[in-house]
Amino acid sequence: MGDQVYLGVDLGGTAIKVGLCDEQGNLLQTDEGPTGTEHGPDVVLENIAQYARKLVTESAYTWDQVAGIGAGIAGFLDIPEGFVKLSPNLGWRNVPVKKILEEKLGKPVKIDNDANVAALGEAWAGAGRGIANIVCYTLGTGVGGGIIINGRIYQGSNGMAGELGHMIIVPDLEAIDCGCGKKGCLETVSSATGIIRMGKEAVERGEHTSLALVENIMAKDVFDAAKTGDETALRIINRAAMYLGKSMATVSVVINPQRFVVGGGVSKAGDILFDAIRKYYRECTQETAQEGVDIVPAILGNDAGIVGAAGLNLRG
Amino acid sequence: MGDQVYLGVDLGGTAIKVGLCDEQGNLLQTDEGPTGTEHGPDVVLENIAQYARKLVTESAYTWDQVAGIGAGIAGFLDIPEGFVKLSPNLGWRNVPVKKILEEKLGKPVKIDNDANVAALGEAWAGAGRGIANIVCYTLGTGVGGGIIINGRIYQGSNGMAGELGHMIIVPDLEAIDCGCGKKGCLETVSSATGIIRMGKEAVERGEHTSLALVENIMAKDVFDAAKTGDETALRIINRAAMYLGKSMATVSVVINPQRFVVGGGVSKAGDILFDAIRKYYRECTQETAQEGVDIVPAILGNDAGIVGAAGLNLRG
Numbered sequence: 001m002g003d004q005v006y007l008g009v010d011l012g013g014t015a016i017k018v019g020l021c022d023e024q025g026n027l028l029q030t031d032e033g034p035t036g037t038e039h040g041p042d043v044v045l046e047n048i049a050q051y052a053r054k055l056v057t058e059s060a061y062t063w064d065q066v067a068g069i070g071a072g073i074a075g076f077l078d079i080p081e082g083f084v085k086l087s088p089n090l091g092w093r094n095v096p097v098k099k100i101l102e103e104k105l106g107k108p109v110k111i112d113n114d115a116n117v118a119a120l121g122e123a124w125a126g127a128g129r130g131i132a133n134i135v136c137y138t139l140g141t142g143v144g145g146g147i148i149i150n151g152r153i154y155q156g157s158n159g160m161a162g163e164l165g166h167m168i169i170v171p172d173l174e175a176i177d178c179g180c181g182k183k184g185c186l187e188t189v190s191s192a193t194g195i196i197r198m199g200k201e202a203v204e205r206g207e208h209t210s211l212a213l214v215e216n217i218m219a220k221d222v223f224d225a226a227k228t229g230d231e232t233a234l235r236i237i238n239r240a241a242m243y244l245g246k247s248m249a250t251v252s253v254v255i256n257p258q259r260f261v262v263g264g265g266v267s268k269a270g271d272i273l274f275d276a277i278r279k280y281y282r283e284c285t286q287e288t289a290q291e292g293v294d295i296v297p298a299i300l301g302n303d304a305g306i307v308g309a310a311g312l313n314l315r316g
Numbered sequence: 317m318g319d320q321v322y323l324g325v326d327l328g329g330t331a332i333k334v335g336l337c338d339e340q341g342n343l344l345q346t347d348e349g350p351t352g353t354e355h356g357p358d359v360v361l362e363n364i365a366q367y368a369r370k371l372v373t374e375s376a377y378t379w380d381q382v383a384g385i386g387a388g389i390a391g392f393l394d395i396p397e398g399f400v401k402l403s404p405n406l407g408w409r410n411v412p413v414k415k416i417l418e419e420k421l422g423k424p425v426k427i428d429n430d431a432n433v434a435a436l437g438e439a440w441a442g443a444g445r446g447i448a449n450i451v452c453y454t455l456g457t458g459v460g461g462g463i464i465i466n467g468r469i470y471q472g473s474n475g476m477a478g479e480l481g482h483m484i485i486v487p488d489l490e491a492i493d494c495g496c497g498k499k500g501c502l503e504t505v506s507s508a509t510g511i512i513r514m515g516k517e518a519v520e521r522g523e524h525t526s527l528a529l530v531e532n533i534m535a536k537d538v539f540d541a542a543k544t545g546d547e548t549a550l551r552i553i554n555r556a557a558m559y560l561g562k563s564m565a566t567v568s569v570v571i572n573p574q575r576f577v578v579g580g581g582v583s584k585a586g587d588i589l590f591d592a593i594r595k596y597y598r599e600c601t602q603e604t605a606q607e608g609v610d611i612v613p614a615i616l617g618n619d620a621g622i623v624g625a626a627g628l629n630l631r632g
């Protein structure tokens with residue numbers, strides 16, 4: 001057992017998940033525990049260290065075999081310095097995560113944001129395995145993205161590459177305000193939040209839809225209604241898919257990736273969503289730019305974050 | 317004089333321009349001659365070889381110092397193979413340029429399309445010198461683009477990265493057909509062709525504009541009219557600039573370059589154009605993604621093609 005392994009940390013507001021991967025990105029072992037957000041960064045970072053050591057102790061590997069540790073964190077990060085500038089869901093400001101964890105654990109530590117890490121996980125060992133140039137969308141509360149070029153995360157100049165949720169894509173006449181301060185961002189229509197909003201608005205307008213019977217509409221309710229043929233729900237999913245497909249058409253003539261990988265809760269809508277995304281993508285993309293390009297669901301689910309974090313020391 | 321030099325070829329339909337660059341991209345010497353398109357590819361490639369040898373003979377360098385030769389060619393290319401699949405303006409189909417020139421000249425030869433080569437020229441030794449991540453727009457008959465990542469041309473999966481003229485950006489209600497088969501491409505509004513079309517349409521609609529006095533409107537007539545305060549001309553340039561600025565906003569959240577370089581004939585409109593591009597870019601781009609990002613005119617003019625071609629063997 002002389003092989004090297006890579007340890008990944010998915011740092012969420014309520015749980016810390018840790019996992020060990022081999023050099024091909026196969027997830028060998030996982031564990032998790034409470035984050036302890038309420039006790040502040042010192043305790044949270046100590047928890048990470050403890051969960052990481054315990055994971056390795058209980059594995060078939062030794063601590064010496066751990067080549068590096070990566071962590072995915074939601075927030076504004078200084079990635080080269082390994083510094084959390086601001087993380088609203090952890091309540092952190094200016095926490096030198098890399099420095100503290102390297103002191104605690106004696107291994108090289110890298111951090112990156114959650115969407116980039118999920119993209120790297122899929123690229124390394126998921127739906128993008130073996131493909132050099134990939135663009136990943138994560139459709140959750142917002143729309144996150146990650147750009148993988150030559151198998152590595154591409155950060156751009158300010159670490160803002162892959163902020164796909166903030167492509168302005170909805171025409172002015174239909175555009176609504178986005179949390180980022182602009183209007184008409186992809187995230188306003190193609191996130192779970194956008195889908196829920198469109199569902200509620202349709203009910204408020206008095207549309208004839210089974211969604212009117214749902215107490216507190218969630219994205220899944222819209223998918224379920226669509227699967228029974230509810231026209232309002234189908235129109236909402238079609239609209240979310242149309243802007244996703246159009247945004248991919250744009251991405252294709254900018255960086256021409258070979259594959260789009262779509263994950264996150266909204267991607268669970270399945271074929272109804274993917275068929276429509278592909279239709280609009282084909283319609284809107286120049287023929288040569290779409291040759292050989294496919295749009296596929298993510299396959300790692302919640303493990304993408306751990307796997308991608310583990311991969312940061314190889315491909316960050 | 318033991319330094320290496322790089323030879324660039326700008327292969328146009330009427331003239332072949334050749335130039336020698338040092339390792340920093342400084343253009344040392346140039347020459348040009350007729351393409352001889354009417355005599356077919358064999359003669360054209362022999363002309364390139366002759367102009368290249370003559371350039372070096374007349375320079376302070378020896379043929380042994382030439383480290384590599386690059387050529388920029390408009391058309392559909394197989395870049396890794398150095399093969400011209402189709403070049404409408406040369407009337408070529410399936411011409412193995414790299415193979416033939418390497419046989420004739422005994423040096424490594426690389427080819428790339430004209431927009432990528434111009435982008436590389438500006439990145440290497442022009443408005444982007446010293447900056448790693450750049451996106452270049454060339455506003456001519458069409459809108460070309462080139463993506464420079466870590467100082468090198470980024471091709472994408474099918475060589476279609478940087479086809480910025482085919483970003484679909486004009487809302488459906490105002491979109492017109494593009495030569496590529498889609499509607500609403502950036503090229504339909506922000507190219508010289510688009511500006512001329514908008515000028516002619518304004519005259520046909522009977523707008524009160526000095527353009528009505530121009531026999532055959534060219535893009536320069538629209539710029540000149542705008543500079544005298546002609547409202548129609550100002551509106552046209554503003555519209556071309558608005559979609560350029562919006563497209564840069566999108567590019568910023570996809571790959572977050574540090575600098576946009578804008579060249580080609582339309583960029584000669586100067587401050588009227590650039591001020592408006594910057595205004596719309598600032599309005600439409602998420603704050604963090606635009607931090608430290610600037611939008612500047614290209615500076616190499618017609619030499620960008622030779623310089624970038626020369627650079628292909630270093631940064632292609």
